Amino acid sequence: MFKTEFLDIPALSHAGGSIRLPGSKSISNRVLLLAALSEGQTQVVDLLDSEDTQVMLQALRQLGCAIDMPTDGSLIIQGLGAQLSVRQANLFLGNAGTAMRPLTAALALLSAELGGQFTLSGVPRMHERPIGDLVDGLLTLGCPIRYLGQTGFPPLQVGTGEPTRLQLDAPIRVRGDVSSQFLTALLLALPLVSRRDTVIEVVGELISKPYIDITLNLLERFGVVVKRDGWSRFTIPAGSRYRSPGRIHVEGDASSASYFIALGAIAPPSPGQSGITIEGLGLASIQGDIRFVEAARQMGAQIRGEDNRLHITRGQWPLKAIDLDCNHIPDAAMTLAVMALYADGPCTLRNIASWRVKETDRIEAMAHECRQLGAQVESGPDWIRIHPLPMGQWRAAHIHTYDDHRVAMCFSLTAFNPDGVGVRILDPQCVAKTFPDYFEAFFACVSTDVAHIPVLCIDGPTASGKGTLASEVAQRLGYHLLDSGALYRLVGLAAERAGWSTEESDLRDPAQAQRLADMAQHLPVRFDGERIWLDGQEVSDALRTENAGMAASRVSAVPSVRQALMRLQLDMRRLPGLVADGRDMGTVVFPDAKLKVFLTASAEQRAQRRLKQLISKGISANIDDLLADLRARDARDTQRSAAPLKAAEDALTLDNSNLNIEASVNRVLDWWRRSALAPKAPPNASRSQV
């Protein structure tokens, strides 16, 4: 997962390949609750693992539900039946509406029946999301509920600790035009107390009906068949009882699929590929957002559906403008708003008032961010109109994501703009709500001209702290890391292990140099995070010794060895970007890098740092010897004829003699922030000693 402050997505050109979707959020959280309320044990397969399901699982555990995780990735839940095994708990439900609403209803009813008292709270945004209409319905049933903050919103306290009488004879009335989750919550909870036929009447036009279909479908899987009269009256038959279906499989998330459907509709297929294949979801899905397929087809996408798979290719281009009532696909419709930027006319999405009470005010959010890109947008209380953005008018933007996973995922699609501008997604980790690995999945399906993939080079002399700086910067940007020194160290080590001399005099022999280069070209190396294996043996520590460093310095002076390692280094330039550290990253290997840093410190400072490092590893060393070695390596690295160590002309020099690592990292990130998105503009700092 990208836990970075921002994620820069460079301009992209093609897409192709296959993606396995995470489980549906709506199904996952309903299934978890139903399994917990059932009699018997339920095995849940392909459950979504995300923030929203984690808060639900945590709440169920607090309520005394036993949950096991066998090694096959499934989950085994021991149902509580319609009982309370814990009578008092404080539940924190993050920003998960699919946990807050049904748990409120279920615990309110069970507390009234059996005597219990629970508080339910969430993040600040959750305390701004309405729940009053559900609470009103529960109050008329006789459930004691108290608002602990603002009336109409969480946090709430349900139950008094003592049983109270429920009045279930009159129909329960609930509003359907704010959130369909209120009705879902009642449908999920009322079978717990259905001594008699219980009737729910919906007041106002019911929105997001497909979500009610999911609820009814899953109730049936758990043994409760609700009678439905149109969309306004639902009857839960007397004697209903939840019974575990034994094993239940969670479909891939149809809302999450929308980003990949859009990707297939927007991006030309990668060479050798025929579009995007989505695994884990078919056209017969029970999720309402599967109907996004119709909207995407209307805009021009070609979509083929199989049992548990969808295949998408780009059809009409530019996309066709639409004017659509999106009430049935409220979440996936956000993706249409971004597709609209690529359409042949303005697109209007209607009947989406619920956007205003979701993770954020989504109408405002989408309008603001599309405008940032340069688009013209109009909106009203329940609609939005987005005008397409023609070539020449796209602007590089910093996209705010408002702690809303869908905003982040939607705007990744803008990287296919015809102007070749990149997009910066702020706080990308908000996708954790429903799709923690979204960006990894996205990058696995997209490609671009290698020249567009940003590279940040950090070159400098030995012990300047490049390695630590580069690794930290790579982590903060979510980029790949190339420690090119490790490659030279590996060649030196492999040579010595093979019993070959790495003395300078021997390396002058062309046959010996060639032998070394051949080996470098086929190095039997394997990288696994920070650990490195050579020929099946871990060499992570052996590589860091002074001896390996000296050998590396000698073999790296051989031009054919440098040439042999070139391909390996260039191959590391992968999406979303690369931080490369070494001696010639900016001068030879990546001359077109977006930012080049030349990191240096006085020889004395560097020797002191190396001494500390060795002592911390329990290796004894002497400062004078270290200083002499370091100067010898500096001399060899700078004086060799092949790619000598020197600052690239356009490098920014950073002398970190008096800077700690955090300060150095911040300085480099600051330069990067200013340089990364603008297609060619250099950072605003002078290209001299800083």
Ligand code: DC
């Ligand atoms: O960065 P380091 O100490 O791990 O590098 C070990 C040696 O490898 C260094 O003395 C010079 C050489 N090297 C090089 O010539 N070019 C690079 N890009 C990286 C390292």
